[in-house]
Amino acid sequence: MAENIKKIKTAPVIHVAPSPHLSSMALTTRRMMIDVVIALIPVVLTALYVFRWYAAKQLFICIASCFAAEMIFMKMRSKAFSLNDYSATVTAIILALSLPGTAPWYVGVIASFVAIGIGKVIFGGVGMNIFNPAMVGRAFVMIAFASAMAASGYEDSASAVDAITQATPMDAFKQTGITTSLSALFWGPTNGSLGETSAFACIIGGLYLCMRRTASWEIPTGVIASVVVFAGIANLVNPQSQWTVLHHLLGGSLLFGAFFIATDPVSSPLTPKGKFIFGIGIGAFIMLLRLFSGYPEGVMFAVLLMNALTPLINRWTVPRALGEQ
């Protein structure tokens, strides 16, 4: 008891602020967001290398319209417009990287406005949102423009960029049973959403984030662990399948989602245990959707579903106060 009192005395100031709740003065929202932007650099570079102007165009559209949306909605709420915390930038880049390069311009614009407007501002701005804003925007356009966003929308056989002329690895396997080589999935010269193709780039960026403690390592670990387990079970049940555990890990947007989308500090649980449960849930939903749904990939819906469960996980994993029974 005496110790407790001492502790309280040494830190008498209680900051009441919207989450992310900061434990260190050096760990500001702005610094975290800049970290995420730095971590995204390898992914952006591979996207630019693989998809060329498709990636550049999509990034430009999303960043411009996210800024515009932030400006308009902040003005409507009569709050000072500020891009200083870089959160709109991060939302824009993640959103752009989760879209197909072939998507027409209005898809990026509408997704950005929905992401900022319905995903973030409606809940009260940075730190108040329940769902990952970028995924809200993507889910909206995914359902609204099904033909541009479905697996077939990724392909354009007339394109000059090699990657875009092929089917995405996930869809190729789901529809025709063709497996893509593991090295292609690892380095990334395949079709897919802009940021997801190279597992290598995602791992580098993700490790940087975890080392800087901007992302909690528990979430990606949970996701990967549960995907390995469920993919392993699926392989045991169906041993002749060409799509192995490693394909499940490296293919699709799994690593991109695990490192950059699921780790959003606002919409994920607070405690380490909760984060691990959150990650396991995402992995389980991803495998459920990949194996049993009509969609070839399920990262987006898995993250949104687990976002909805975050308050519940937080309640389960409230750390017990000292001395409480």
Place this chain on the structure above:
Amino acid sequence: MVDQPTPLERFVQGILPENPVYRQLLGLCPTLAVTNGMKAAVTMSCAVAFVLLCANVITSLIRNLLKPHLRIVIFTLTIATFVTIADRFLAAYMYQMSKTLGPYIPLIIVNCIIICRCEVCASKQSVLTAASDALGQSIGFALALSSIAAVREILGTGMFFGWRVLPISWPDWVIMVLPPGAFLTFGILLGTVNWIGSYRSEKSGNR
């Protein structure tokens, strides 16, 4: 006894000040379910108007015979009868529309707008007042439904009442025709209505 509103007051109140959907948040099931096109929304509004008018008039006619503990039974009986008539009528003369609306016509029976109007107005006031109340509420309901349906149909299909209003190159926002579109549109419109309301009251309060 408290002064009861006059027929005119009842009529005007139903349209905007006490709009059944935007103000009282009643009857949301059809509001969300049948607003993916203007035709369906208007047919639904007409069916509700018919049932509401008939139920209100009958309830008002027998209001002096009502026993408090049996009134809900009688309301339900009356409403169910007119809903069945409306349902059969649609199936006979507007077969395609009746298939589109599906179970939502029979579900008017449990639409709270009607039982609420029977309870609040028709069981206490004269036939004339009850009828004008029913008309006001129906117009309010129709306005609400068509405002949502207009947004959803135009964005979702580029058409209005089946007429193309946006260029053919318009990319249909399929989500607006699907259930999530109903929730989003309704939420945003409801927010706008509340925002206008609070803005107005703020203005009048300042004076």
Place this chain on the structure above:
Amino acid sequence: MVKQNKIIEPEATGMLKSKKRGYILQAWLVLTLALCFGASLAGVQLTLGPTIEENKINETRQKVPELVLGAEKAQKIEEQGQALFIEPHTISIEKPGKKISYSVYEARLNEELIGWVLKTAGQGYADKIELLLGLDPQAKTITGLFILEQKETPGLGNKIITEAWRKQFINKDTGRQLIVVKKGTKALNEIDAITGATISSRAVTGLVNTAIGDLKGSLVAKASHNQPTKDE
């Protein structure tokens, strides 16, 4: 509190007694209304019932000429003032573990059998798909396909109702299973999948295959059974 209870009690028991006595009396309004409403509903049903039934049957029947003859011929016949004779049948098929009943419409023009229309339903991507399938008298080729009911994704799966897609089925040989392929049909028994809606396309094609497989035998038997009587 205790005092109040004592005062109320005799009144309450009195009310209860009178209530028990007057259940029927009290409910007279409910009963009268129920009778009146019941009678009026019966009237409504009597007047509208036939129209509703007719609507239901017409929905299928109106499609029969087009499905059997094709749109142009069907229109010609209508212009000439000739009407098809349509006779509904129900054919039950025994399958291991279950029994399936199909509605089959026999279409005759001037006493001559010109084709069959089958009604079948099954699971699509989102919900049940119900369709009509037209066949020639010998059940050898498909003469038409019409989707009665579907709730597939707008913009993708619901393209199964477009004529451009349904047209592919016309003149297909029923001897071979139809197969859904992506991008460009090569063999005669191939159906082009709708872009992004392979599941819906497969569902419809599967329904067509099963219906033909189930009914071909009995249709051929029926046709040959009917033929001699006409020849004589």
